[in-house]
Amino acid sequence: MNAAKRSLMMGAAPASASDAAIPGAAPPKKKRLPGLTEQGEVTRDLYISCDVVIVGSGAGGATMAAELTDAGMDVVVLEEGSYHPTESFTADSGRALRELYRDAGAQTTIGSPPIIFSEGRCVGGSTVINGGMSWRTPAHILDRWAREESLQKITPKDMERHFEKVEKRISVAYQDPETIGRDARLLEAGAAAFGWKTIPNLRNQLHCAGTNNCAFGCPTGAKRSMLVTNVPRALHRGARLFADCRVDKITRVGKRATGVEGWFVRPDGRRGPKMVVRSTLVVAACGSVQTPALLWRSGFQSPSGQLGRNLTLHPNAKLVAVFDEDVLGWQGVHQAFQVREFMDDGILFTAVNIPPSLVTMGIPHHGSELGELMKDYNRMVVAGCLIEDSTSGHIKMVPGVGPLAFYEVTQKDVERAVRGVALTAEAMFAAGAKRIILPFEGVPDLMGPDDVKQLFRRDIPRSKMELLTVHIMGTCRMSDDRNRGVTSSYGEFHDAAGLFVADASLFPGPVGVNPMESILGLVTRNAEWMIENRRRYNV
């Protein structure tokens, strides 16, 4: 079973069957972005200096780059992944996994059960391969963070203007109705049968055509990822971006960060020329797994003992509902609606179509039985539920391996996952489904609403659950209390000078919704603070 592919089943969208690449077609010519340098253009070691070097070009890194460049700072962005422009994206899932995902999307947590997770590794980061859900951090979460971590200027009122700015920049809007897939409509109808609260999803898209290729890169550019928003914005205003550049460490003198050192990655993985950047400020924006790893590799420690801790990840569980008639879920955008009736219990669910190759790997059927089942692909709806964590894990550096995520799902979350799946199944049956295939090994398919009641009562061992996620958060918790936090209210590393963090690792806890807009809003706020305090840092 290919774990990498299964990992795409929730929160990130799949390709449509109608959107395949043309066999034998010449690769499209790349558009040239000003200020972009790729590994093929670098033949000797590079030594450069700037005001701010940012490691990572995803939601946090690209937003920080755009904001600081707007303020006139000399910004350099280093991205480990390659540059893949919009016109290069196709429905070739294998290629997309290899080129756009870290470790081809095949990362898992260590714990019971192991949870498959995916991160982007390309210019634009995970925003290139996510589902494009854009939700503000819920007010009660911001209030909790402000209260528990003594964070400044982070109340819903404080954050409103930052979210507004972000939403304009990445075109957050409801999906055009004609592009919504039937799978989403069925979920909506099923939830309506019970009177459950269902909301249309807000997405960072501009008249999305509904090609359903979000997880493999939007081929029309309608998804306003960092690749087509903050990255080009920063570059057109003078920032420099080096793709294919892996950063080994942040250099320092005492506790002052002074730049970074790394190397260009050749296409076959060989080590290319060296990259040395000297800067006044360093921003780590590599995501919740890689940011603590980079800080550890560079010798930074947090006296709070919290670096790498407080990992949360919104465990997801998915099911496959089979209908009697064609659904053609690959037509139209995925996740057009979210059922939020149970959000207070930390459960939300949605429909997300995924291509046949991934469906086969994610269901507990084999051989001819699987073959028969897959004949009904056009009649399938894949739906999944997201659980707001009640616990946290941690990242640990393992010599010779690198950073690994350790996470034990609690009994409470196991029960919520079962409940979430059962509720989703109820909605699917109400919409007309005839059979539900569950993500629990050894549990027979559900053949009708009566079976759902059995599921509610069933004790399912956590080791038999198939969970996945694309929301990795925490590990560099913000807190103005140095005993609790790794960074300050504004992302400045407590125990270093000139070092900032700008990604989801800042979150003090799970946000309970898709985290992209929370990252953008928070980083926009933090960048504003850095600009206001630039004299303090001599930039």
Next chain:
Amino acid sequence: MSTASHEYKSLAGRSKEELERIFRAGETPSVEGILGFEYRGYNHPRMMSLLGIRKFIKGFFKSELGETFGCNTPVVQNELDGEWVCKGDDARPKRFGFFRVAPVDPESKDNEYLHSLLLDYGRGGNPIYDPSKVIRDYLVRVEPGSDDLLLGKAYLALGPMRPASNFFLLERHRPMYVEPKITHR
């Protein structure tokens, strides 16, 4: 009032671990806020009583070159509840253990707490064989925005080693009526 406040006495009764947490959560004091004042000081560990230095006074002043310095004044070693009474003549107090006051330089060896002020006895212009030269104190505010009550943590600079010595408390005592003259850097 020259006796310790309730907060001060409460801090004095805290454990080392609790003081460490308070210290980490503290804010950087304002140099302007402490300049020109004397603070009543109290070394946290009991063993300091044996050395006769549990209570002391620290003052902060500017040198002729405009840098901020500080020094210690010996006081009568009475109970915590008692007054801080200078030994000798109050008009001509005895001064010892001079130190330079500056924000912590992240690039220097003495960079343990970036959110504190460093009292560097090695740069205080003390005599070459003065044992106080090895002391490095870090100072933070206990209450946000207030320089009235400060918590210090002392380290010893022994070659490349920086073993922690003890916590101490400072509370604003009175203006520094007699400022020492420091002309050297």
